[in-house]
Amino acid sequence: MTIWEPARLSGAGPRYLALADAIGAEIAAGRLAPGDRLPAQRDLARQLGVTVATVGRAYQVAARRGLLTGEVGRGTFVAPAPAAPLPATEPVLDVAAVHPPGHGQVHRAVAPILHRIAADPLAVGAEDADAVRHRIAGARWSAHAGWHPASESVEVTAGGQHALAAALAALAEPRHVVITTELTNPGLLAAARVLRVELATVPSDAAGARPDAIDRLCARRRVAALHLHPNLHNPTGLTMPAERRREIAAVAAAHELPVIEEDPFGALLPDRPPPVAAWHPRTVYLTGITKTLAPGLRIGYRYAPAALAEPLRAAARALAWAPAPLVAEVATQLVLSGAAHQLAAVRSAELAGRAALARDLLGDRVAVPGPAPFAWVRLDHDADAIAALARRRGVAVAGTDEFAARRGAAPGLRVSLSADDETVRTALRTLARLLPA
Template sequence: MDSLTHPSARWLARLPAAGPPMYVRVVEGLEAAIRDGELQGGDQLPPQRTVAQILGVDLTTVTRAYAAARARGLIEGAVGRGTFVRARAAEDEAGLVDLGMNLPPPPQGLSLGVLLKEAVAAVVDRTDVATLMSYHPGGGSLGQRTSAAAWLAPSLGQVAPTRMLVTPGAQTGLAAILATIAGATGGALVTEPLVYPGVLTAARQFGLAVRVCPSDAGGLDPDALARLCAAERPAALYLTPTTNNPTAVTLDLARRQALAKVARAGGLWIVEDDPYARLFDAPLPAIATLAPERTFHLATLSKCLSPGLRTAFLVPPEALAERTAEALRTLALMPSPIMSAVVSTWIREGAAERLLAGVRKEARLRRAIAAEILPAARGAPEGIHVWLDLPPEWRADRVHRVAQEKGLALVTADAFAAGPDHANGLRISLGGPGTQGVLRGALESVARLLSAAPAPKAVV
């Protein structure tokens, strides 16, 4: 490692030939390499003595530069291992505290990184690597489907593993469902006025028109749905029954039963997108338990464990099971073998439940902070996002601008609008900030932003 051709030392070529003292140039060159993506979190840097040799300077200059870079939070040292680029939090990278991306919070009392390392090591140790890295059955192996059935049992009850499909994320599963519905019946998809935007994109992709059904404080209105079915005979209904995205409403059992009854009478397929149910200690029965012959049940691990797992579980109605499996194979030949094996191992050996317990604990603490600072926000005690109504005159573009000026990334109602008539508000995600302290400061900034009296059609 004695030249700039080595990957860990190429960033040294960024240093200007003249200017500030050499140690300052080293720090600035390192910072630029990290900012431009030449160096990533976790990359190892050359030893100080090697850098001194490459640059032709004394060792104390490089030692001073590394110390200054460490003080800026650019690098960190591991005793006996060397110096590494610090893995930076999202708010460090963007300069904003992210209250927009809906992520599960870091689990209390557990290290996701340690669990992942242990699981990957166990999978590689127990499995022939050539087999692991080859093609696998679409929809997951029987063992993976068995793990999926066990994971969903608290809300879905006992379901035969053979009915399960393992998908590489919820969006892929959602696309397979809508492709199946479009191919089988065509027609329109019914949604609430504010809805997960990914379903709108997928519906357009597969030629399904979107029809908006009114909602009330309890969720989608069954009587309004019945009238819409009688007038237009749509093909399917999309619901997020637990901690709705974005409004944070959870349908009670009576509302679930009423919607299932209307769907059955109107010949509607039900797309039950249920990413949050496992965050609840005692989740309500899934709609798929009330109308199993009409319901596609989709549950991702992205909102209760980690989005990086890229794993979701799909249970189609029996009448469209094979068609759904074919659509899934067309969109994604198979789920990631490594991630599917990790998830299956975690569920089978109890690590997934321990991780979920840690996420639940942290989620409750963060939700309590939100309740303290923003008492008008709505959401379950276990929820990882809340909904906050805004006056109609608070325009989304002004909210975005003022929030960014205060160092906040926020998502307003317009991002979720299925039609022109909808409530005005914010979906505030609680899991993205790296710590409770960062979250508290961000929510206090939101409270100050909202305390300003709005002028007509503007945010002041």
Template sequence: MTIWEPAGLSGAGPRYLTLADAIGADIAAGRLGPGDRLPTQRELARRLGVTIATVGRAYQVAARRGLVTGEVGRGTFVTPALAPAAPAAAPVVDVAAVHPPGHGPVHRAVAPILHRIAADPLAVGAEDADAVRHRIAGARWMAHAGWRPDPGTVEVTAGGQHGLAAALAALAQPRQVVVTTELTNPGLLAAARLLRVELATVPSDAAGARPDAVDRLCARRRVAALHLHPTLHNPTGVTMPAERRRELAAVAAAHDLTVIEEDPFGALLPDRPPPVAAWHRRTVHLTGITKTLAPGLRIGYRYAPPSLAEPLRAAAQALAWAPAPLVAEVATELVLGGAAHRLAATRAAELAGRAAIARQLLGDRASAPGPAPFAWVRLDHDAEAVTTAARRRGIAVAGADEFAARRGAPPGLRVSLSADEDTVRTALRALSRLIPAGR
């Protein structure tokens, strides 16, 4: 077995595709040669901090691309006849990543800001003055439904994942328990693995996480925090009504819990109910502009009460000393100038149209609520077969295993609606032929 592992897994798509791409890139660069044996799935999963299923799927994709071969009982090997410079084929249609395309109107809005900054060497760098403006922008971006956080309680992060990982690091020690839903943000799964935080799950219904289940779990286990994603939940698309948010806030207060509330897609739904932070003071509210506007604008915003500010700030600095000042300045200009909200409204309208197409082509198995940048397709025991069949046909989708915080989580797959309409329609039509008729 070779000691090979990729230098890093970066990119907007699913990690199994990123890993398959890394295998192809290292073969092309000569770092992997014909006949080299790759690490076992278990060993590589341990090194990279991903699931064995992720590595297994990466190896399957690499095999379909002709990069590797598997031998039962022996392992996975670089294809002997493969030339070192062999290119790695890309999926025909990628409907796995939910990042916005990041071009067109966003580029046109960003260009004059960058020109202004380029013309003034002192436009970025006055840290104290800039920090105040950036916090004001963050407070304005996350404000909704009458909730108006004080800019002094807001910090800028280097994206949503940075804010989430820092919150886990600050609020939960290794082996402590954080409660989340059975299907949850893959970023939470990755951060919990890295920080060795245990995730305990509660079931959801049509309104989101069930308060009674949270209450029962907290009664029998010592819980450090409750993780919620109440608006356009990833991956199911559920938006909690106000009453459910109040109920969960009451349970959190009864058990003296800190709530970690993610809201990466909230700006797409401006009339969403108030956040849990409006009812439960000990809430860390996380949002940003990356998932709404463009993947290159990797800036997040974090609200926290003063009692939690210092440990959160220390954890954030340990993970990434500070967000990039240039990107923070661009985000601030977009928000304070009003362009960010206008761009979000335009994108929400586009996504609402794609959601209608998803419901039309996939029927009642598809949950595609309004402006969510994805549709969740409910499946039965055939979930793995459908996902595998789609990938074999060149349709890259995100299977339920990428979101499952426990074994036996509800099966399904997430289909991105973020690509152009023709791509989305092509993928949905292909999937409609693979998915069993709705219940």
């Protein structure tokens, strides 16, 4: 047996999660083997420059993941390698991912578009002509509640994550601070970790991120940007009312703070309020069709004011250059024909029915405000333990750790409502039997 000597931690997000991830990576790489002893919590805390509580929580997370085991009086050890799993009698029901299924009506709408393109392949690839049409489609898809972005201010991206990472890279340098909520989009956590951007959090109330907390944080620290997810917030499902958006826009304007406004699910809301971009001119608004229609249609749309357009364009090109022209053309024809909005309306109605089912089965602990493609199950203790128990019962859900931008974020589970009806119904019933009374 050996005692592990860790490297320094790096990346954004909670330090205890970074340490738990580092332990997992060391085990996966074979640098930590079954039976190896880890340092005492106090010793490791001193080595890494963190608190003993941070190390203790990291060890707990790693233990819940099946990576570590503790022996009273002896220490913490890498767990024995698990035996080969028995053949599963039932498939795991995946209600962790929120991608729409991308079949049925979407396939029927896409098929004739692909036939037309196949009949005239040279119609795709005339970059100058295509770019104008694609921007027009992006502006039309983005417009809502009286807000109509100019098509020349819209760029097409290779999906929402591409747009988000490029916005983060353009507006914040390594070690710069970006504000977000305590529970936030995992894509932001991943991008911030890779780009070495620090995430600072503000609390939320029933209306969303609190403007007073944003104001105080901006007064105390030098902040590069504010990240918001006002419509069907991931993971809580909250939609921010118009008055809160105006208040936040006023705070951002007072501090000359750029805003990154994510809206991947907004088209599911028939009456969503105007975006923050309608009130604050330094807002980068991000949307797309992937999360609404089909995961294979990986196309995003980014609106930005002229002053921010060039750095955003340069960052997007460095990360993925441009979206695939064929996929962009399919998305453009769906949007300009009106089919994309019709499909979103059908999807919204489906999700509203599933939200009602989630409330019936899971009770008051579940938050499904509006046609969100997921339900947030509020808990008052360790969500990861329940997520692990659900997995053993054949249901995969997403736990708090996937969304926590700070230690101590409110515990809960995100349950996707995007799969087929039978999967959603069975998964919700299984979860209802596991949750505490």
